[in-house]
Amino acid sequence: MLSKKTKYAIKALVALGKNVQNPPMQIVRLAEQEMIPRKFLEQILLDLRNAGYLYSKKGAGGGYSLNKDAKDIYLVDILRITDGPIAMVPCASLKFYRKCDECHDEVTCGIRKTFIEVRDATLKVLTQTSIADVIAKESNGILMD
Amino acid sequence: MLSKKTKYAIKALVALGKNVQNPPMQIVRLAEQEMIPRKFLEQILLDLRNAGYLYSKKGAGGGYSLNKDAKDIYLVDILRITDGPIAMVPCASLKFYRKCDECHDEVTCGIRKTFIEVRDATLKVLTQTSIADVIAKESNGILMD
DNA sequence: TAATAGACTACTATTTCCATAGACTTTATT
DNA sequence: AATAAAGTCTATGGAAATAGTAGTCTATTA
DSSP: OOOHHHHHHHHHHHHHHHTTTSSOBOHHHHHHHHTOOHHHHHHHHHHHHHTTSEEEEOSTTOEEEESSOGGGOBHHHHHHHHTOOSSSSGGGOSSSOOOOTTOSOGGGOHHHHHHHHHHHHHHHHHTTOBHHHHHHHHHOSOOOO | OOOHHHHHHHHHHHHHHHTTTSSOBOHHHHHHHHTOOHHHHHHHHHHHHHTTSEEEEOSTTOEEEESSOGGGOBHHHHHHHHTOOSSSSGGGOSSSOOOOTTOSOGGGOHHHHHHHHHHHHHHHHHTTOBHHHHHHHHHOSOOOO
């Protein structure tokens, strides 16, 4: 299951993606609009900012805005920031590899091989879906391939 | 991430799948062989048995064996027993649907639509992979399609 | 009838997640 | 210069999920 952190992150990015024409959006406004606990959202935006996806400005008239085009922000990258590995077992993770406690011989492990397939199937979707795509899916059912 | 419960379940099923020629296997032996805490394994086997995947026999000479052919036990079913939903958001789950707390309008939710795609990609692998397939993958890299 | 082995329920410990608090820094405005 | 607005950063607390343990009960075999 996705953590709330990740859901909030995606919702925030979507909201900021829709806000590109306007001046930066303050945490408080974003929190109210998206019904996200303010202080929790604060931390999440921080992470996204430190990873380079958001631009922030302090002081009066400050706030948050996207630091990249919404079509260049892919869900896979967001999930990795907020939830960590995409794979369902650590030994099948590309970016967060860890040996499984339970595993004797990883090379011949059938579970691992299976969940590498699952990982690849998941990655195929997540590496192809940007924040712009998520926004596009909201209004109508038409996909732009 | 898969829970340990699920990993243990798969390992147990794989071990029992390799044991079909022999008399039923006792929990204690299975626990030792697969390095799974005995009492925890006991609960897991119970669940799998109550779901119809295992046959058990009490008393001396008793133990556990598969109640179906290993090629008819699919990972998707095991995961649903031990971990619940396959989808990463409850509103995208086929068997464990729940409304998302955060969601206003589910019908137009772009996040939901995306994670339905992820779910389908994951299901495609998990509904096609049986315990027999996992065993087959162990020994060599050859897949029988 | 004693020993073996699973069935079932209750409980405890550990970890992860979610959220809140508060003090600090930067920027704009007056 | 002072004040207010707004983000930065670290620490901490509580709740829920996960992992594991204990003990009693029931069935089967020898």
